[in-house]
Amino acid sequence: MAAETFSPGIAVEVGKIGRELKKLWADGGGTKTRASLVNLAVYSEEAGSLPINTKIISEMTEDHACRAIVIEANPASKENRVEAWINVHCHVPRAGSKQVCSEQLSFLLAGPCARLLPNIVFSQLDSDLPFYLWWQGEFSETMDPQLWAWVDRVIYDSQVWRDFQTQMKQVETAQADAKQRIVLCDLNWTRLIQIRLALAQFFDHPATHRYFDEIDTVEIDFAPGFSSTALLLAGWFGGQLKWTDAKKAGEHEFHFHGRKGNEIKVALSGKTGEPISRCAVRCGAVEFLVVHAAKADLLNVAAGERSCRLPAGRNDTIELVSNELMRGSPHRPYLRALNCVREFL
DSSP states (O other): OOGGGOOOOEEEOGGGHHHHHHHHHHTTTTOEEEOOSEEEEEEEOSTTHHHHHHHHHHHHTTTSOEEEEEEEEETTOSSOEEEEEEEEEEEOOSSOSSEEEEEEEEEEEEGGGGGGHHHHHHHHOOTTOOEEEEEOSSOOSSOOHHHHTTOSEEEEOGGGOSOHHHHHHHHHHHHHHTTTOOEEEEHHHHTTHHHHHHHHHTTOSGGGGGGGGGOOEEEEEEOTTOHHHHHHHHHHHHHHHTOEEEEEEETTEEEEEOTTSOEEEEEEEEOSSSSEEEEEEEETTEEEEEEOOTTOSEEEEEETTEEEEEEOOOOOHHHHHHHHHHOOSOOHHHHHHHHHHGGGO
C-alpha cells in the first residue's frame, strides 16, 4: 500500500481554513458539488497515520459523503506544533458528469497543542450534521469531557486493546459524561455481522425455535489475536438467548446455563485463518455449521444435509467503518453480548 503518496492536501494556517476552502471551491469552476451527510473525525496517535488515513477517507467518500477531520497527534512530544491542510475527494457518480466532493481537513498536533483537540474539532464541524468520532488505537488515560459532549457515535476497535477492562471503563465514563447520548460502535463487533446473520438464518422459521433450548455445545475457531472477537460472538449467543451463570472452565472453555437450567459448553479454539473461521452449534444430534475458509468471500453454511453459501464480508478497515457509517441503530445486541462475557475479555 503506497500510503505515502496520499498527501493531506494544501497547507494552510489554522485561522484561515474557512477562507482557503472557499477559494478551493471557487477554483473548481462549478464542476464540483460539495456533499456531506456526517462529520467524521479520525484521531490517531500513530506516527505517519495522516497519509494512511487520507487514503482511507479518499476511498470511503466514494460511498459516504462527509466532512472529514483527520488528526495525527503526538501528546508526548516536547515540540509544540500545529499544522493544517485542506483537501477535497471527488468522485463522478454513475449518473451525471458533475463531480461530487467531500472536504477533508487535516491536522498535525504535537506537544501541549494536542490538548487543543476539542477546540479544533468543534470549530470545524459542518453545521448540525451528526458527529462520528473514529478513535484509532487505545483511548488516552485522560479524555476531555468537552469533546464527548458533541459526539453522536464513537467508533473504535477493541480487538487492538491490551487491557479491555480499563479501555472499556474509559469509554463508558465518556458515555456517562455525555449523558448516555453516545452510541458505541466497536469494529470488533462489526466484523461479526455476516457470521451472525448466517447463524441467525438457521432459526428464522418458528419451527426451529425449539432448538434454542436444546443447544448444548458451541464451538468457535478464531485466528491468533482475535480471541476477543470470538468472546463477543459467544456473548451474542448468551445475550440473545438469555444464558446466565457464565463460568470459565478452562483457558478457552466457558459454561453457561440456558433458560431451562441446562448447561451449555462454549469452546474457543485458536486456528490460522479468518478472524472467525468456524462456528458450530450443536443441539443433541443436530449440528448447525458456518465455515469461513481462508481468503474466501463466501461462508459455507450447513444444517444436516442441507447447505448453501452466504456472503462473508472482509476484515477490511474501510469496509468495517463503512458499515458503521450506514447504521443508525443503538447497538443494543452488542451491549448485551458485552455484558454477558465482560469479565472474560
